[in-house]
Amino acid sequence: MTDNTDNQPRIWRCPQHQVEYGPDRIGERGYRMDWHCPDCERERSRTERALQAEHQRYEHWKHSSGVPTRYRCAVPASIQPLSPSAKSLRAAVQAYAGDLRARYEAGSGLVLIGPPGLGKTLALAAIINEACKVYRGPVYATWPDALASLKAGIGGAKGDPRCEAVDSLRDAPFLALDEVAGVRDASDFDHSELFGLIDYRYREELPTLVAANATAAQFPGLVGERVADRLRETGPQLVLIGESQRGKAALDGAAAFEEPPRSIKVRTHNQGAWRERTITFRDGRIAA
Numbered sequence: 001m002t003d004n005t006d007n008q009p010r011i012w013r014c015p016q017h018q019v020e021y022g023p024d025r026i027g028e029r030g031y032r033m034d035w036h037c038p039d040c041e042r043e044r045s046r047t048e049r050a051l052q053a054e055h056q057r058y059e060h061w062k063h064s065s066g067v068p069t070r071y072r073c074a075v076p077a078s079i080q081p082l083s084p085s086a087k088s089l090r091a092a093v094q095a096y097a098g099d100l101r102a103r104y105e106a107g108s109g110l111v112l113i114g115p116p117g118l119g120k121t122l123a124l125a126a127i128i129n130e131a132c133k134v135y136r137g138p139v140y141a142t143w144p145d146a147l148a149s150l151k152a153g154i155g156g157a158k159g160d161p162r163c164e165a166v167d168s169l170r171d172a173p174f175l176a177l178d179e180v181a182g183v184r185d186a187s188d189f190d191h192s193e194l195f196g197l198i199d200y201r202y203r204e205e206l207p208t209l210v211a212a213n214a215t216a217a218q219f220p221g222l223v224g225e226r227v228a229d230r231l232r233e234t235g236p237q238l239v240l241i242g243e244s245q246r247g248k249a250a251l252d253g254a255a256a257f258e259e260p261p262r263s264i265k266v267r268t269h270n271q272g273a274w275r276e277r278t279i280t281f282r283d284g285r286i287a288a
Ligand SMILES: Nc1ncnc2c1ncn2[C@@H]1O[C@H](COP(=O)(O)OP(=O)(O)OP(=O)(O)O)[C@@H](O)[C@H]1O
Pocket: 078, 079, 080, 081, 082, 086, 114, 115, 116, 117, 118, 119, 120, 121, 122, 123, 212, 213, 245, 246, 247, 248, 249, 250, 251
């Protein structure tokens, strides 16, 4: 506390917010005001929350999004317009990633089908990478892997976390399910697991993007008619054609999601003067 020997009222004005504050100023609710400008304080805590949220989104992307290492740098612009088919893929991915909030609100997805090496996984990863910057929790997974994990979990010890391999995909804000037609000789169990997942997300209006190595004619038979029907309703289907680009177009560049800063500086008006304060993120939270 500062001395108040000259008996001047301890009231100051923030030049930025034009607010009077100080312990001798009674605020609107009848309380003594603080030594800081209240608007500066509000901005500081908003900045703190934003930094914390950005770190949480980043941590999710890094450790829990499932995006494979090879596709960590994928962004919509990584899809080169190498052919008419790649051009429409690039346009679809750019449109989707540029409009994430509306797609989320509408629960709309995307279906990518076609032969190997045409950028399906690249496209899914690019969208999940972008979505991770805005939402906490988008996930990329391949359907054969998720299903294999589930089966291993069921065969494992009681409480094996792999039992959640499929259920844990249910509530992701965006789900990219790759190789959705990639389970050989799918059994009734396999079909019903896929249907359960897709139908849950359909009912909850959560966006699901899928890719499959198949032709348009094979697709419904491979994933099941009821799955195909739901996917048809929630998003456009892109059929890719052409030669595999694998090994032809290099995919490199910086990580799609840059690590947020560890600390940022903010100014607050305190006792009549500007004070610089540092907001620091450490050990998973804003440091006191
Ligand atoms: N349009 C493109 N622009 C740039 N790179 C591309 C394009 N299409 C494919 N590639 C590159 O080719 C490789 C294979 O692409 P990707 O893994 O996305 O294929 P895919 O369609 O998922 O194939 P598969 O069905 O075999 O899984 C990747 O390294 C990717 O970067």
